[in-house]
Amino acid sequence: MSKLFGSIEAGGTKFVCAVGNEAFMILESTTFPTEEPVKTLQQAVDFFKQFGSSLVSIAIGSFGPIDIDEASETYGLVTTTPKPHWANFDLIGFLKAQLDLPMYFTTDVNSSAYGEQLLEPSLKSLVYFTIGTGIGAGAIQDGEFIGGISHAEMGHMFVKRHPDDLDFAGVCPYHGDCLEGVAAGPSLEARTGIRGENIELESNVWDIQAYYIAQAAVSTTLTLRPEKIIFGGGVMAQEHMMARVRKQFAELLNDYVTVPELTDYLQVPSIANNASATVGNFALAKRVYEK
CATH class of the missing domain: 3.30.420.40 (ATPase, nucleotide binding domain)
Structure with a gap:
């Protein structure tokens, strides 16, 4: 059977x-x-x-x-x-x-991280972020999840505030303006009063979001040095977002360490x-x- x-x-x-x-x-x-x-x-x-x-x-x-x-x-x-x-x-x-x-x-x-590693078995390490209603991340090293007393909670790391976003308190009920508080989907509507899918592409709020997400990618790069960082979730389903994140990432990292080509290093999921x-x-x- x-x-x-x-x-x-x-x-x-x-x-x-x-x-x-x-x-x-x-x-x-x-x-x-x-x-x-x-x-x-x-x-x-x-x-x-x-x-x-x-x-x-x-x-x-x-x-x-x-x-x-x-x-x-x-x-x-x-x-x-x-x-x-x-x-x-x-x-x-x-x-x-x-x-x-x-x-x-x-x-x-x-x-999600385990599935992505399975789909690309040549990778020994990767980190998978979901940027959606909330933010979370899973990390794999040599086929095993990274964690100690429990699973990682990278969605609640703290980030430097964008100069145009200093008055926004954030939406995380525990931390206010942690990564999830300023970059998860609900933060878009909290700032603008408009659901994310209805916000114009020219709005500065997208660059603010990308600034925070890029900071998460830089912190992950410097802490874990994975071969690839993958961004899924509803916010990153916006086709323009990955290009914005890569641009901000390059500026923030400022060539401090070597990473693969950003079109390979910062990616969307392998499966829709x-x-x-x-x-x-x-x-x-x-x-x-x-x-």
């Missing part, structure tokens, strides 16, 4: 659930809004139950912060998220109660619609099953 692997990309805005085969091909998927936890996760459970005993394991890449330490008393919980109803919710416990399967639990950006997270989850599900 052919083995099937499950993927849950648990985003702050939507859940993407998928089932794939041993070649990591998506066989079936479904998408639904991220609402309150029980309603949302029950939809995921119902999707996976239809595959019966063919489904052998699931990997979950979730918005965070989350507890991924299996020795911890709070393993499997979404912890201090500002998302209503989800703080301290036992995500893995809920799934395990209805799906008695091996599960791999990590962040959504780690899943963040499907690299799904591919990564299939591989992680297989990994936990074989373990």
